[in-house]
Amino acid sequence: MISAEFVVERDDFLMDIKLEIPSTGATVLFGPSGSGKTTFINVLSGIIKPMSGLIKVGKATFFDSEIKINLPIEKRGIGYVFQDGRLFPHMSVEENLDFGRKRSNDRTSRKKEIIELLGLGQLLQRKPSTLSGGERQRTAIGRAILSGPSFLFMDEPLAALDFARKQEILPYIATLKKNLKIPIIYVSHQMEEVVRLADHLVLLENGKILDHGQIFDIINSPSLRILLGKDDKTSLINCHVDKQTGKDGLSKLIFPGGYFFVNQRNLVPLENVRIELKAQDVALALEKPIATSIANILGASVAKIETSKDTHCDVLLSIGNISIWARITQQSASKLGLKIGSPVFALIKSAAIRPF
Amino acid sequence: MFNLTTIEIDAFYLTLKVAFFSVAICLPLGVITAFTLSRLNFPGKWLLDGLVHLPLVMPPVVVGYMLLLLLGRRGVLGSWLYDTFDITVAFTWKGAAIASAVMAFPLMVRAVRLSLDTMDRGLEVAARTLGASRTIVFLSITLPLSLPGILTGTILAFARSLGEFGATITFVSNIPGETQTIPLALYNFTQIPGDQTPAIRLLTISVVVAFAALITSDLLARKVKNRLGTKFEADQ
Numbered sequence: 001m002i003s004a005e006f007v008v009e010r011d012d013f014l015m016d017i018k019l020e021i022p023s024t025g026a027t028v029l030f031g032p033s034g035s036g037k038t039t040f041i042n043v044l045s046g047i048i049k050p051m052s053g054l055i056k057v058g059k060a061t062f063f064d065s066e067i068k069i070n071l072p073i074e075k076r077g078i079g080y081v082f083q084d085g086r087l088f089p090h091m092s093v094e095e096n097l098d099f100g101r102k103r104s105n106d107r108t109s110r111k112k113e114i115i116e117l118l119g120l121g122q123l124l125q126r127k128p129s130t131l132s133g134g135e136r137q138r139t140a141i142g143r144a145i146l147s148g149p150s151f152l153f154m155d156e157p158l159a160a161l162d163f164a165r166k167q168e169i170l171p172y173i174a175t176l177k178k179n180l181k182i183p184i185i186y187v188s189h190q191m192e193e194v195v196r197l198a199d200h201l202v203l204l205e206n207g208k209i210l211d212h213g214q215i216f217d218i219i220n221s222p223s224l225r226i227l228l229g230k231d232d233k234t235s236l237i238n239c240h241v242d243k244q245t246g247k248d249g250l251s252k253l254i255f256p257g258g259y260f261f262v263n264q265r266n267l268v269p270l271e272n273v274r275i276e277l278k279a280q281d282v283a284l285a286l287e288k289p290i291a292t293s294i295a296n297i298l299g300a301s302v303a304k305i306e307t308s309k310d311t312h313c314d315v316l317l318s319i320g321n322i323s324i325w326a327r328i329t330q331q332s333a334s335k336l337g338l339k340i341g342s343p344v345f346a347l348i349k350s351a352a353i354r355p356f
Numbered sequence: 357m358f359n360l361t362t363i364e365i366d367a368f369y370l371t372l373k374v375a376f377f378s379v380a381i382c383l384p385l386g387v388i389t390a391f392t393l394s395r396l397n398f399p400g401k402w403l404l405d406g407l408v409h410l411p412l413v414m415p416p417v418v419v420g421y422m423l424l425l426l427l428g429r430r431g432v433l434g435s436w437l438y439d440t441f442d443i444t445v446a447f448t449w450k451g452a453a454i455a456s457a458v459m460a461f462p463l464m465v466r467a468v469r470l471s472l473d474t475m476d477r478g479l480e481v482a483a484r485t486l487g488a489s490r491t492i493v494f495l496s497i498t499l500p501l502s503l504p505g506i507l508t509g510t511i512l513a514f515a516r517s518l519g520e521f522g523a524t525i526t527f528v529s530n531i532p533g534e535t536q537t538i539p540l541a542l543y544n545f546t547q548i549p550g551d552q553t554p555a556i557r558l559l560t561i562s563v564v565v566a567f568a569a570l571i572t573s574d575l576l577a578r579k580v581k582n583r584l585g586t587k588f589e590a591d592q
């Protein structure tokens with residue numbers, strides 16, 4: 001657990017933080033540029049010294065302005081993946097990987113595992129200047145992990161990459177999160193990274209924390225929608241892949257109280273996945289359609305109706321033990337005569353479900 | 357024409373010896389001073405900066421005279437050196453090396469500092485997040501990455517030492533076999549009317565030494581560049 005309470009003042013920027021971050025899973029710091037996300041992890045890692053405050057990680061005190069403790073960066077036992085990689089240009093990929101490893105307590109066989117996990121085997125003898133952006137970032141991630149950190153900080157590690165490279169690296173980070181059990185604090189202003197990686201979400205704006213908590217609680221919070229500047233609703237659902245899968249190309253994803261079919265073949269049976277479902281991809285019907293191309297027809301009941309100033313309304317549906325949002329027009333809502341508790345069918349195209 | 361006299365051979369070896377020791381003094385002190393000026397903040401930094409650059413803007417003869425006052429047998433430091441260690445620098449080749457070192461010092465500091473100032477400081481921070489102490493960071497990141505600047509500084513200092521005249525002649529005089537380097541010997545020959553051959557021979561030696569230094573520095577620079585992998589940096 002990280003407990004952080006500090007004040008940073010720079011030029012005309014004031015940051016005033018009081019926050020606890022759990023030491024499991026990935027915590028994403030989300031906010032527009034200039035909101036203080038990077039400053040936040042720079043304070044935690046010791047790169048920026050706050051004016052006052054108290055920062056504790058587990059039992060260790062990193063910073064305490066009362067008794068003048070300011071643990072130097074190298075003694076904090078953290079890993080840091082910078083936006084620009086910051087590989088040492090005079091060292092090969094392998095020497096870069098070894099730089100932190102040599103100084104960590106944990107010099108065991110992790111190296112082989114990490115090299116394999118990040119696909120670095122072919123690159124070990126190369127110099128950073130000969131690597132592509134994606135390869136560099138993978139090396140930087142491996143280097144930080146091999147230093148044996150108790151927390152891994154990642155400052156928009158994908159920001160400098162183009163779309164294709166992002167798609168290349170994101171799965172590596174997701175696997176890392178799953179396999180390594182190192183708590184990650186991840187700075188991002190991309191919703192895609194948030195829905196894919198975050199277990200906890202901290203919303204920052206102007207050096208203040210707007211909201212924070214479990215991703216499933218925060219994902220549809222009003223503060224996030226204000227930050228994003230649009231009122232799209234989305235549902236995140238944890239599922240696991242059914243053991244029989246892939247015969248007709250559709251995978252079956254089981255959630256508490258039901259299942260979805262998704263149009264994806266390469267899912268590993270019994271693996272846990274998270275799916276994102278946008279509210280506008282969910283349609284409603286009062287009767288179960290018989291002849292339809294839609295693969296997912298789920299019995300649901302209306303839990304909540306939020307009418308917007310616009311022409312649409314958002315309907316929260318209970319299906320089994322989960323909730324999903326559906327966005328329909330106000331005209332349709334009155335045509336169907338929806339009320340709290342109405343039984344309906346949720347219609348979801350398999351292509352609309354995006355598993356991570 | 358190329359039968360060198362003792363005076364000329366002495367001048368040649370002495371010049372190399374003086375330049376070598378001048379660089380040997382300049383290099384470690386220059387790197388430390390450059391690092392201090394580039395990375396640390398302390399009261400009176402401007403004063404250190406000024407002192408370092410003084411030999412660059414003052415007439416060399418003035419620098420030589422100051423050295424004489426300071427390090428001469430009766431000078432403040434000189435008498436102490438003589439009394440405690442029995443060392444005399446004035447009017448010896450050691451004095452010539454010191455005079456060259458003082459004149460070359462600002463060039464060395466400027467070159468190294470430029471390379472430290474333009475270095476990506478983020479790399480040093482990254483090294484510290486990987487558990488390296490400040491000393492390790494200096495030795496394994498800062499120093500290797502400022503190698504191009506250190507190399508440039510060394511070449512400039514060496515060249516400056518080869519050509520040092522004013523401060524040397526004022527501080528240690530023009531004694532054949534002891535303090536008479538090539539420029540000083542050449543000056544002597546040009547003062548004597550008549551045969552110009554000895555002067556031209558010295559001139560030729562000078563040109564050859566300078567060229568050799570240039571070529572060596574170029575080869576070294578290429579090696580350093582390859583090691584730093586800067587060859588490909590341009591495509592990115």
